[in-house]
Amino acid sequence: MNPIITLTLQANLRYVRVASIIACNVAEIFADFTCNSTDIAEFCHAYELSVSEAFTNSVRYAKPAQPEKQVTIRFSSDNNSLAVSIIDTNSQFNPVTQAPDISSYPEGGYGLFLIHRLMDTVSYTREDDTNILTMTKQATMTHDT
Amino acid sequence: MKTLLVIKKQEYEWLIDLFPGVHPLLVPICNKPFIEFLVDFAILAGSDALRIVSDGVLGDVEHYCENGSRWGVEISYGSMRPGDDISTVIDKNRRFCLDGRVIIISGFLFIRYNKKREYASLFASLPTGELLGCPHGSISLAGTSTTKTEAPGTLPFSLAALDSIGKYYELSMEILRTGLTHYVIPGYSSEEDCYIGRNVIIPKSAEIIKPVIIGNNVQIMTNAIIDRNSVIGSNVIIDRESVISGSIVIGNTYIGEHLEVKNKIAAGNLLIDPESGTVIVMEDPHLLTTMTKSKVAGALLRRLVHTLGATFLILLQLFPWLLLRPILGMQGKWKRKKEQYYAERQGKYVTLTSTTIECTGALSAFAKALSLDRFTLLFKVLSGKLALIGNQPRPLNPAIPLLPNSPAGYRPAVFSYAEAEEWPEIGIDTEIVEHYYAVHSDPLKDIAMTQKALFHRTH
Amino acid sequence: MNISEKTINNYAIVSLQGILNASSAPKLKTYIAGMPDEQSLVIDLENVEFLDSSGLGALVGIARKKKTGSAVMKLARMNERVKKVFEITQAYTLFDIYDDVSAAAEA
Known part of the structure; x- marks a missing residue:
């Protein structure tokens, strides 16, 4: 995986959109070389949505004791897949993948489930008091020819 | 003209248990996904837009049909609530129904038609209201017609409700016997009643009797017989001396040796009797008896062969590994990752360090060609934790538990049978090929397969 | 996100425009x-360019x-x-999801 861009934002909901737009744009530039045109929109939307979810979670679970909190977004790629990592210094969490029980009208808890459904692989690691959530998707869509 | 397709989950739920993982609208009828028959009919009736409305999940259908550009018809999707009646559904799709006439097909129905007949002008002239109805659904027209004509006594199409596996089987047989020319059936057809897909291997000793439909990537082994009225799906292996007659073999199914499948539906490891609806888990008695007989002796011999093979490879790779490992490591092209995988024994795990060599430059290409990335794994063969050749180790994932008691067993290995056969290393195809070899392998064949894997990995 | 409102048949038609995510969702809730x-x-x-799970929530x-106020909400x-x-x-x-605003307000 070759690094593309690393971006550090203040952990504030105000910047959720910044993070997700950048993710969408990086995905678009990346997909331009590998996807056919109809798949690009879907590929970009997956990153836009996943980063929006992950960044929101990072801000939501930030410890109130640290006002100067930051969230780092790191993009890297190899030939045909693009990885984006969301890095924060919050406490360790349990990356549940379960779908929330929709019939009970839940207002939250969809984020990680959505990410798992949108991305090919999602991995969570804890390194030196930081959480690293890495999401990867293949750009070449497999279509029967 | 537009077509509105209204299908409730409750009407097709029975199919989900029989074909798990396949959306009922995508269940194949004569190797053609059910929805495609409806799309064909909508187009034949002069529709330029089709909307599929359901209270169930449509994601897979959407993924398959996309926006319909493949058929030259605009396909969109809508949702409804389980309690909605037809007029509510029309309200919810008012903009879609706004201009022109709309054919409303409601219910999980198969529409019998004949592609050679003219439907577009017929539907344009038919009066508004219900055209045909049955207890399971109806087909009706909304919007005002330009010309006023009475509905003809008999319409050139009829409805068949799909409400049981028996009906599904009956319908498939009906199409096979009398309707193959009425529909567009996938496959190459050089003679009547015979449709064969791409990449189908039929040995000389195998016998095929029409009418028959065979999908893509099908392997029929020696002396197998595909008797009349059979539908073989895609990615199927029919092993030697098995007889299939009057049966439907759903895609991605492996039919073992010496089996007789008559008037059944085979899907994965299920054998369904369409008449009674009973479901049997498929076993191949011949394979099981030979395997259990020599299990202990076979396992010992296999262990010995695998250990010797691994030792040989270690000696072979040792020198290049000592040489290339530090160089590539310094270049940062040697990536290692420690992960837990399922072990052969149920409920046990094994920690493996998987190596990936970044394939840039001559040195790393050379290292890859020699399979040096598997070097450290070979020691796990000596300690008995891995086999030399077998299944690709599956990463530990609580979301995807390893299926217990798979008849062929799961044997995590340094090299996989799929690699040896150059099959794609992911997905259901791999499972089939690994399953096949796991059943058919013996220690000698394992050596040949390891050689093949080593050779193929260099490319 | 912009919110505008009109009335058809006792239904308040609330039109949203823009992004509905964690930073704009509170505005909708307050409204x-x-x-x-x-x-x-x-x-x-129609004019929601982007919605994530916070918007959905x-x-x-x-x-x-x-639902608890026994009123109806349609999309x-x-x-x-x-x-x-x-x-x-x-x-x-x-x-209940409609492809037309007036159809939703009539039914």
Whole structure:
């Protein structure tokens, strides 16, 4: 995986959109070389949505004791897949993948489930008091020819 | 003209248990996904837009049909609530129904038609209201017609409700016997009643009797017989001396040796009797008896062969590994990752360090060609934790538990049978090929397969 | 996000425009909270460029509130990007979804 861009934002909901737009744009530039045109929109939307979810979670679970909190977004790629990592210094969490029980009208808890459904692989690691959530998707869509 | 397709989950739920993982609208009828028959009919009736409305999940259908550009018809999707009646559904799709006439097909129905007949002008002239109805659904027209004509006594199409596996089987047989020319059936057809897909291997000793439909990537082994009225799906292996007659073999199914499948539906490891609806888990008695007989002796011999093979490879790779490992490591092209995988024994795990060599430059290409990335794994063969050749180790994932008691067993290995056969290393195809070899392998064949894997990995 | 409102047949038609995510969802919640609980709603989503699960959560919350207040809440004119989130989470099972605003307000 070759690094593309690393971006550090203040952990504030105000910047959720910044993070997700950048993710969408990086995905678009990346997909331009590998996807056919109809798949690009879907590929970009997956990153836009996943980063929006992950960044929101990072801000939501930030410890109130640290006002100067930051969230780092790191993009890297190899030939045909693009990885984006969301890095924060919050406490360790349990990356549940379960779908929330929709019939009970839940207002939250969809984020990680959505990410798992949108991305090919999602991995969570804890390194030196930081959480690293890495999401990867293949750009070449497999279509029967 | 537009077509509105209204299908409730409750009407097709029975199919989900029989074909798990396949959306009922995508269940194949004569190797053609059910929805495609409806799309064909909508187009034949002069529709330029089709909307599929359901209270169930449509994601897979959407993924398959996309926006319909493949058929030259605009396909969109809508949702409804389980309690909605037809007029509510029309309200919810008012903009879609706004201009022109709309054919409303409601219910999980198969529409019998004949592609050679003219439907577009017929539907344009038919009066508004219900055209045909049955207890399971109806087909009706909304919007005002330009010309006023009475509905003809008999319409050139009829409805068949799909409400049981028996009906599904009956319908498939009906199409096979009398309707193959009425529909567009996938496959190459050089003679009547015979449709064969791409990449189908039929040995000389195998016998095929029409009418028959065979999908893509099908392997029929020696002396197998595909008797009349059979539908073989895609990615199927029919092993030697098995007889299939009057049966439907759903895609991605492996039919073992010496089996007789008559008037059944085979899907994965299920054998369904369409008449009674009973479901049997498929076993191949011949394979099981030979395997259990020599299990202990076979396992010992296999262990010995695998250990010797691994030792040989270690000696072979040792020198290049000592040489290339530090160089590539310094270049940062040697990536290692420690992960837990399922072990052969149920409920046990094994920690493996998987190596990936970044394939840039001559040195790393050379290292890859020699399979040096598997070097450290070979020691796990000596300690008995891995086999030399077998299944690709599956990463530990609580979301995807390893299926217990798979008849062929799961044997995590340094090299996989799929690699040896150059099959794609992911997905259901791999499972089939690994399953096949796991059943058919013996220690000698394992050596040949390891050689093949080593050779193929260099490319 | 911009919110505009009009009335058809006793339904408040709330049209949203822009992004509905964690930073804009509170605005929608506050806006709806300013209405009486028994006021029936149609939320027009045609101009929602982007919706994530925080936006969805807000809509689900409003739906629950309306349900307990025995009022009706409908959604109209959902675009493909928004639909995707409803499809994955199966949230479409909680809403009556129309492709036309006036049809939603009449029924």
